[in-house]
Amino acid sequence: MKIDLEIMDLFQELEEIIENAPLKGLTRKSISLDKEEVLNIISDIKSLMPEEVNQAIWINRERQRIITEAKTEAEKIIAQANQEAQIKAKEGEEFEENLKQQFDDIVESNEVVERAKERASQIINKAESYAVEIREGSLQYAEDVISCVEQNLIETLEIVKRNKEELREG
Incomplete structure (x- = not known):
């Protein structure tokens, strides 16, 4: 008083x-x-x-620092996931090109050509599925990381709210 x-x-x-x-x-x-x-x-x-005010200020600054670090980390993870997805897509394209070249080299008879077309189609579908899985996995990973960061921020905010309530009650 x-x-x-x-x-x-x-x-x-x-x-x-x-x-x-x-x-x-x-x-x-x-x-x-x-x-x-x-x-x-x-x-x-x-x-x-009162010291509580200084602590509340420190908590607020710390919360802001954590949010900034989390955003930076999330951006890095998303960029890395996008880069990996591009690499996998390029590998898939190279794989497809390689298969097409092999297909052109094998043209000896109709039966061989038909089997080769069927096999190439299966491999292309498999490669496309694999590329989609990689892309979706990268996006899911980024979303999981962001969700984790969001949960940490919510917990930090709850701590700040409790401290604020304690300040009001104290």
């Missing part, structure tokens, strides 16, 4: 300084203040603030 009264007295002192400050300029909306005097009062107010 004493700290609260001291803080209120300092705010009152600031108000008096501002109200009694000489006006300057033609519009009479500007005032002239003693910068050092005002900064000293603000410093005194800060020193009287």
Whole structure:
């Protein structure tokens, strides 16, 4: 209670300084203040603030840092997943090109050609399925990481809310 009264007295002192400050300029909306005097009062107010306020400020800064790191990590994971999906797609295309070349080299008889076409089609379908699986897996992994980050942020926010409630009750 004493700290609260001291803080209120300092705010009152600031108000008096501002109200009694000489006006300057033609519009009479500007005032002239003693910068050092005002900064000293603000410093005194800060020193009287309860430790819980400083802890809440630290928690808020820490939460923001965690959010920023999580976003950066999520962006890296997504970029890596996209890069891997592109590599797998390129490998699939190269595989398909290789199969086409082999197919062209085997053209000896209709029966061989028909079997080769059927086999090539199966392999192409398998390669396309594999590429889709890789792409979907990469996206699922990125989503899982982001969900984990989201859960961490929710838990951090709950801690901040509890601290805020404790400040109000305390």
